[in-house]
Amino acid sequence: MNTTASAPAAKAGETELGRFGHWIGGREVAPHSGAYFTSTSPADRRVVAEIADGDSEDVAAAVAAAEAARRDWARSTTAERAAHLKALDAIVREHVDEFAAIEQAECGKLPFHSRMETLATAEYFDYYGGVVRTFHGGTIDQGPDQHTYTRHEPYGVVVIITPWNGALNQGARAIAPALAAGNTIVLKPSEFTSASTLLFARLATEAGLPDGVFNVVTGTGVGVGAPLVSHPAVRKISFTGSVTTGAAISKLAAERAVPVTLELGGKSPLVVFSDSDLDGAARAAAATVLINSGQVCSATTRLLVERDAQEDLLRRIADLLADKQPGRDFGPIITEPQYEKVLGFLESAEKEGAVAVTGGKPFTEGPGAAGYYIPPTVYSDCTPDMRVVREEVFGPVLVTLPFDTVEEAVELANDTPYGLSAAVWAGDGALGLAVAERIDAGQISVNGGLVSQETPFGGYKMSGYGREKGADAIYEHTQVKTVSLRLPN
Numbered sequence: 001m002n003t004t005a006s007a008p009a010a011k012a013g014e015t016e017l018g019r020f021g022h023w024i025g026g027r028e029v030a031p032h033s034g035a036y037f038t039s040t041s042p043a044d045r046r047v048v049a050e051i052a053d054g055d056s057e058d059v060a061a062a063v064a065a066a067e068a069a070r071r072d073w074a075r076s077t078t079a080e081r082a083a084h085l086k087a088l089d090a091i092v093r094e095h096v097d098e099f100a101a102i103e104q105a106e107c108g109k110l111p112f113h114s115r116m117e118t119l120a121t122a123e124y125f126d127y128y129g130g131v132v133r134t135f136h137g138g139t140i141d142q143g144p145d146q147h148t149y150t151r152h153e154p155y156g157v158v159v160i161i162t163p164w165n166g167a168l169n170q171g172a173r174a175i176a177p178a179l180a181a182g183n184t185i186v187l188k189p190s191e192f193t194s195a196s197t198l199l200f201a202r203l204a205t206e207a208g209l210p211d212g213v214f215n216v217v218t219g220t221g222v223g224v225g226a227p228l229v230s231h232p233a234v235r236k237i238s239f240t241g242s243v244t245t246g247a248a249i250s251k252l253a254a255e256r257a258v259p260v261t262l263e264l265g266g267k268s269p270l271v272v273f274s275d276s277d278l279d280g281a282a283r284a285a286a287a288t289v290l291i292n293s294g295q296v297c298s299a300t301t302r303l304l305v306e307r308d309a310q311e312d313l314l315r316r317i318a319d320l321l322a323d324k325q326p327g328r329d330f331g332p333i334i335t336e337p338q339y340e341k342v343l344g345f346l347e348s349a350e351k352e353g354a355v356a357v358t359g360g361k362p363f364t365e366g367p368g369a370a371g372y373y374i375p376p377t378v379y380s381d382c383t384p385d386m387r388v389v390r391e392e393v394f395g396p397v398l399v400t401l402p403f404d405t406v407e408e409a410v411e412l413a414n415d416t417p418y419g420l421s422a423a424v425w426a427g428d429g430a431l432g433l434a435v436a437e438r439i440d441a442g443q444i445s446v447n448g449g450l451v452s453q454e455t456p457f458g459g460y461k462m463s464g465y466g467r468e469k470g471a472d473a474i475y476e477h478t479q480v481k482t483v484s485l486r487l488p489n
Helices: 056-075 078-094 096-107 111-134 168-180 195-206 221-230 243-254 278-294 307-321 336-351 406-413 429-438 472-476
Strands: 022-024 027-029 036-040 047-052 146-154 157-161 184-188 214-216 234-240 260-263 269-272 302-306 355-358 377-380 397-403 421-425 443-446 478-486
Touching: 022 056, 022 195, 047 096, 047 195, 056 146, 056 157, 056 184, 056 214, 056 221, 078 096, 078 111, 078 168, 078 195, 096 111, 096 195, 111 168, 111 472, 157 168, 157 221, 168 184, 168 195, 168 234, 168 472, 184 221, 195 214, 221 234, 221 243, 234 243, 243 260, 269 278, 269 406, 278 307, 278 377, 278 397, 278 421, 302 307, 302 406, 307 355, 307 377, 307 397, 336 397, 397 406, 406 429, 421 429, 429 443, 472 478
Parallel strands: 157 184, 157 234, 184 214, 234 260, 269 302, 269 421, 302 397, 377 397, 421 443
Antiparallel strands: 022 027, 022 214, 036 047, 146 478, 355 377
16 A cells, blocks of 8 residues: 655645545544644645545444445435436536636646546536436346346445546546445545545535445555455445555455455557558647646557658657646646656656657756646657556656557557557558457547547556446446246246
8 A cells, every 4th residue: 555654734724725534424524543634736835735644443434334324325226326426416517616626726737627527527427327227137037937137236335445646537437336336435535635535525415415325534545545445344445546556455355355446557559550640649649648747547658650650740749749838738747756756767768768759857947847747758769678668657758669560569559568548540440440459458549539438448457457437337336146036836
């Protein structure tokens, strides 16, 4: 589990966003230890909030609240749960500006991006509020004297652990289907970005969600994460984050035979053929390093381009990234440790001989130097063995590798321990689909194909297992029961 040293707490109310306790059983609860830690803005390093520093006692209280609410929530009808999800959709939309402001302050997100993510959060509740009305089991024909059917039943108390880069948005894509399936929830947000999730918890209660159905406990991985995944009443875990932490959670869960959905790292390929729409491919490549400054698990950060188009495509990408300004066109790296890690990748890339087409150096003056900003960086002259090519950077860094044949393109695309997502750009759509089917990844876009709330999302290989999004995600949060009745003659 990750740990974070707690900074000295300011007096309550002195920060921009204020002081936040846990949300347990439909009310705000002070931490058992009385300790809080400070949350700082990555845009300028100012303290913006105080967050409850939880421990195992807080975890026990939250799980007890979820357990107490479990049976009534599981017995509610799909129509009743649909109404609650629609109410959550409405209240997020009603408070979109408040959520956006919090994520701008605590995460450093740009105004348009924070608003877009908040609206996408609302859409998860809208979508699953509709899908749950189609939720059903099946019947199995075993002859006229048998009535056999299946039911999809909730696990019970589900733990959701979310990362710092998506805050509420990535939480919602697990919260909504878990609630739709009839589970109660205890959620641990990242200690770096907790405020928007805590606001959501309060508003969910105001919107009528029964007490104890959704609970939030904040704190570190050691203080809160480990006790949560080890708690005997927890029957399902959903985790988004690093491979290392995901593996640790899997080991703890395996000791109690608890199922886990893991959405882990990625080093996704963007395969571009020379006959494709190079302007479209260039926009996709530029977006990879601009959106959330590359802090997206599914970002296609390995640009694999047919050799005779490489120079042209890199020029187009560099033109799109020219004059982009920190705080206006891209945000900061959200945490200081991740900022230092990305700087380490820039240093290693230079030492190993990669050539920066654009970016490659940290800001030393101006607005960029005030926060954890790193300029969008694109490298050429890369080789498959370079550290910056092999490892997930989780920052605004795109590496480029040329290929000469379709076989080589597929081989390079699959030359990674990850398999979360991919993109293919090809003038021949049939070729694009053929290549997509040979790439080992859970989600692949061809020529800008749309991915959304409706499309299942999850990884192959070390990128994890299980699926979020789409109708599949509801069933991900259920266990199947078979019932068979012998009918009278």
